[in-house]
Amino acid sequence: MRAMRATLAALLLIALPFAAQAYKPDLDSLSNVARLHLDADAVASAIAAVRAQPRQFAVGRDLGAHVADGSWDEPQAGVARWRLRLGSDGAESLSFRIDALSLPADAALYVYGADGKDLQGPFTSASNGTLWTPLVRADDAIIEARMPYAEKSRFSLTLGRAFHGYRAFRARSAIVAKGALGDSGACEIDVACPAGNSWQKQIRAAVLLQIAGMYLCSGTLVNNSAQDDRPLILTANHCDVDSGNVSETNVYFNVQKSSCGGNADGPINQVIAGKTVLAKTSGTAVTDYTLFELANLPPSAYDVYYAGWDASTGTPQSGAAIHHPGGDDKKISVYTQSAQSVDNVCIGSDPACRGAFRVDAWAVQWAQGTTEAGSSGSALFDQNGRIVGTLSGGDGDCAGTANNGGTDYFARLDRAWTATSSTGTTLKAALTPDGENKMTLDGKNRSDSGGGSFGWLSLLMLAFGAVCRRGRAQRRMVLRTVAVLGLAFPFVSSAYSPELASLPTVAQVRLNPVTVKNALESAKGQPLQFAVGMAIEAGVADGTWDEPEAGLARWRLRINSSGAHALNFRFDDLQLPEHAQLYLYTNNGADVQGPYTAARNGRFVTPLVRSEDAVIEVRMPYEEKADFSFASASAFHAFRDLDSKSFSNTSGTSGACEFDVACPIGDGYSDQIRSTVLITIVKGLSEYLCSGSLVNNTSEDGTPLVLTANHCGVDSSTIDQTTAYFNVQRSACGSGTVGTVTQNIAGLSVRAGTSGKTVTDYTLFELASKPPSSFDAYYDGWDSRGNSPTSGAVIHHPSGDDKKISTYTQTAQKTDNVRITGGGLLGLSGFSVNAWGVSWANGTTEEGSSGSGLLDRNRHIVGTLSGGNGGCSGTSNNGATDYFARLDQAWTASSVTGVTLKAVLDPGNTGNTVLDGRDASGLGSGSSGGSNSGDGSGSSGGGGGSFGWLGLLPLTLAALRRQRRIRD
CATH class of the missing domain: 2.40.10.10 (Trypsin-like serine proteases)
Structure with missing residues (x-):
């Protein structure tokens, strides 16, 4: 049996491509990796030469490095690893152009900072040829390729160019075209702030563009009348995405802070390259738009929204722009007065409009926020949440913590709708492929087919196919694995039933009855109040850990508040690991709430359980145990009985004249x-x-x-x-x-x-x-x-x-x-x-x-x-x-x-x-199926979720241990 478990582990590691394996960089051995360094003087001279370029944020330096310049090792049996380290003093970011890339069929390439952050990849043989890598926010980066040892000789590349990101000075005279990297002004508003509350869908559509490694703009994922999830990005023509560089354009999703004014930078690892320009401003047309298609559909994990649009001539009364000013994390600006129609406005600093361009625009003055360099191409949303224009330029800016009262100009969508396009396909034709004469279209969520790509069963079938040539015993083993996998993973694939027998061994915190009593006295006379809260003097260290299954860590804490009709909890800065699930239930296993996943990280208020004795449980792969934490927690003691007509408080009862809805x-x-x-x-x-x-x-x-x-x-x-x-x-x-x-x-x-x-x-x-x-x-x-x-x-x-x-x-x-x-x-x-x-x-x-x-x-x-x-x-x-x-x-x-x-x-x-x-x-596409509470399978972040194929492995092995009667 032990041999079979070991063989299964090795089999899955070999049979599945490296791109399917969860990866964490090995930083301990970086000192052994070959290193190249950009010449600091040459970089400084290059930056000085382009400071006046409003949309440039990085300079490129030729490298000409090859596989022979890197380092090879064998981190585990049968795996070949190639790495090359590149540094550039003072760089805010680094990215690369890799030429003549040839990755073997089962290889994977990654780029990451020397601190292990901003892991980009895996890139596979599908990226062979020229690869423009996404950014890593570091001045020291690693390019790594992993492959089966037998494929080592088939790997080759030329590292053609490195891009050193800097923070540019931004011109502020006249009406300046927007675009450049740098921190945005103090009057800008994170999308996680209250101003963004009414724009949650549109926020999910806004993207950051990196063009040819050196330029930044904003854009928006847009819907089309076929509503087929075709990944179309609308941006400004002056951002210069064209047929020559569209494949060199990287589109970043969800680059935003998780809290209003938070310190952590938004993630930059949700990236898709451009593929084809579909429609674009032509010649002297007074428009400023480009519509291009991405190389792939955004995965469900990106939780994207396809924004709607309005190409009618109606004046927008109020609305917002969602953008990346100075390449910063996503911001929102709000206007509350009607936009003004302004024709033939010049976008540029020259009074005669030489070296500039003209647009018919919506002129907007901001009630909150503003736009800056880097905001170019962002959408102007009207009061109905639909796109009516794209940002061309303006003199809006911050003046301290308020905006300067300047005006920004958005090229009008209605003027671009049927205008001549440099591709020969109008914007109207590209966004209404069904031929209907629609002038407005609502936005939509991504259409999920359910189960995501592959899923665990499909991955095992790939494994089975890969080992079919390796012998009858291995084929039988994979088939047995499929048969027992349901036993190995019950807490994800089926409704959860708490294990109550071991509850007496679980650590318990009792709320202080004097504190509860004082809180209840303070709540008297509050007509809508039904519960009082108090801090829980406990943290992760106060709970109980065990290992109910091999490879599975379980943390539990029991909370008791004498006399409570119900309990619920608030976690501050909850940090659930990627594959963890949190449940809440009563001490007799009733009112099971959950599972909740990393999608709830941050401040999270749980639903109620009707008991004075509740259990909080978190389950996760054992290797993620150290990543579970919360800063503090509060418990809420309900003094009203939520399923009875008698209450212990003095603020009234549900009276005897009330009628159940079943009457x-x-x-x-x-x-x-x-x-x-x-x-x-x-x-x-x-x-x-x-x-x-x-x-x-x-x-x-x-x-x-x-x-x-x-x-x-x-x-x-x-x-x-x-x-x-x-x-x-x-x-x-x-x-x-x-x-x-x-x-x-x-x-x-x-x-x-x-x-x-x-x-x-x-x-x-x-x-x-x-x-x-x-x-x-x-x-x-x-x-x-x-x-x-x-x-x-x-x-x-x-x-x-x-x-x-x-x-x-x-x-x-x-x-x-x-x-x-x-x-x-x-x-x-x-x-x-x-x-x-x-x-x-x-x-x-x-x-x-x-x-x-x-x-x-x-x-x-x-x-x-x-x-x-x-x-x-x-x-x-x-x-x-x-x-x-x-x-x-x-x-x-x-x-x-x-x-x-x-x-x-x-x-x-x-x-x-x-x-x-x-x-x-x-209604619409109908309600999703799913369980009662918790993060359902259609929600962002996973809910019912899955550990991914690698997380299944220890649990599968545990199931095999229980199947000792299975023999070859």
Whole structure:
């Protein structure tokens, strides 16, 4: 058996190409590697000669090095490794042009910094010929090739040129064409800052371009009318991507900070080369665009978005640009005033426009941020999130921490649409290949076929094919491996069932009851609060490690808070390794939440588990154990019972006059019941409850938008600590099983919300993913006309209880400037709304019902609950009035995000004021399947995820140990 395990390990390593193997550079032996060094004086002279070039960020130096100039070794049996080290004093970055590259079929080439960072590759024989490598941010880089020893003689290359990156001085006179590498100004805004909250999709489309090794621009991945994921990049013509250098152009995705103003640089290892220029400004046309295609589709791990566009002549009223100023991490700039149409504007410093170019442009002045050199080619997005132009130039810049009030000019998309193209193919023809006369197109997510490329089974089949010539015993071994692999990897491929027998051996932290009691006293009188938080005096070292399977490390920590009805947790600076998975569950194995993956790294608030005793568990490959950490953690002790009608607090209970949605009065609202969600919001060390509704939009694309009340406090500071729970309801009227809390999705971004002193009370936010099909969700319709509803219902979670329904049979009354006392999470003494006044025929509302949607007799939402005097009087309601902020008043009112409720719910600007609801399965591409909570298989970062084929190996061997009856 031992021999079979060893053979299997060697077999997979040999059978699979080096490009399929996870790789970590060996830095300990770098001192033995041959080294070349660029001449510092020659580099300095080259930089001095090009300082006035606005788009240049690097200088090139010829090398002429060959394989014989590098070092060979054999790091493991049967593996040949070639390395060459190149340094250039003071370089901010290094990249290379490799000529006459000849990689054998099973070889892989990498480039990385001498510190092991910015690992680029693997590049395979598909890159043979001329390879323009991506950047590494170092002044000392290593080029490495690995291959089977038998293929060593077939490897060759000529290292033709090295590019030394420097930080350029940028001209500031006249209207300067943008482009150059360097830190951006102090008024620039990271896309992770609140200004980016409403532009999360478009942020995923923005890219950084490196052209011919020496020049930088910005660009955008764009959709086309075939919606076939063809990887098309739109940028500016003056960025000079053309047929001669498109293959020398590298496109970088997701070069951005993970937190607002964070210190860490964005990653630069998600890179795809250009392939073909499809359309481009021709001659003296007053346009400035280039559309080119990438050599490959962006992998699912890049989590890209294909931006939509608008080639009509409508003036953009507000919007944003997402760009890489000075080659910096991705930034966002926002405008709130209408752009101005300016024809024949000269982009250049010469008054007579000699050596420059002219464009018909949208002139934009920024409310937040600006653009700089390097921003050229970035898209101007309108209020509907569609591209309407590409940045040509301008005099916008920073003046300290504010912008200078200058104007930037974006070449208009509508003027480029049918203009003469230097390729003979117009922009219109390239973006509407189906021949339809579309002038607008919405953006879209990448279409995933599921399972990704290869997957573990396909890789094993490749291995099987590779060893078919090596003998019958090896073939039998691979087939047995396929048969037992499901046993080896149960915690990824199937639902997770916690192992409870060993819990008595797990370290436990008990929250201090005195601290809890003091916190509860402070929470009295807070109507929406249901939990109090406190710091956990524990870290990774306080948990318990074990090895339940060979090669698998498991960390667990048990948290207890006496008397808690539920517990949940907030991690600060959570760092889950690449292949780790985090779960949360009760001490009896109920309410399993997860798996959560490295996609949640940073600040992460978990959903609830209904117990006073919870277990946090993290599972990972043993070799990643040291990479798991978190800076601090807080626990939230729920003092309200989320599945009962009695609570221990003094702020009210779900009264005896409330009706479960499973009762007969809910029969006519089965669809709308499926759209209603319970919302929890963490702010500081307090946690709050509200209700909300999943709503449809006129594109009917399944964008998961939740409508709730502004006073519930979902905003840019709490959105990542907001969770929406679906189907928290009893299975029978007044009885039956309690509602689940494992069908939940975190918040992603606030799309629109009450601004200033407007008489509205609404927030519309987007969830991090679409509800899986198992949630059986429904997207509510709405009516923004302002007609008085004559009858209807509200579906809500009073006091956080299981879902209830209340109905009204008399016409709601228009009531303007009604004063709502108490400010919810906003800390206000009160606020005013223009409302529908409703008296209930059945049921009522209570604290926790805030934000629920008022449905009219057509089952359309016409308002959101702000407050009122409604309550129970025994088993009947008290006959008082509740007030719902009117949807028609919010429709076009000022929004805190700068984007109105109308613009978000009618993204196509159809003018519809009424929209019916729809099943999730009938919207867009439909809901993804998947488990209840956690990071589903369609989410970025992996969720259900996989260790990759190499991570499978130790677990496969463990499974083989359990299969001792298998013999040759």
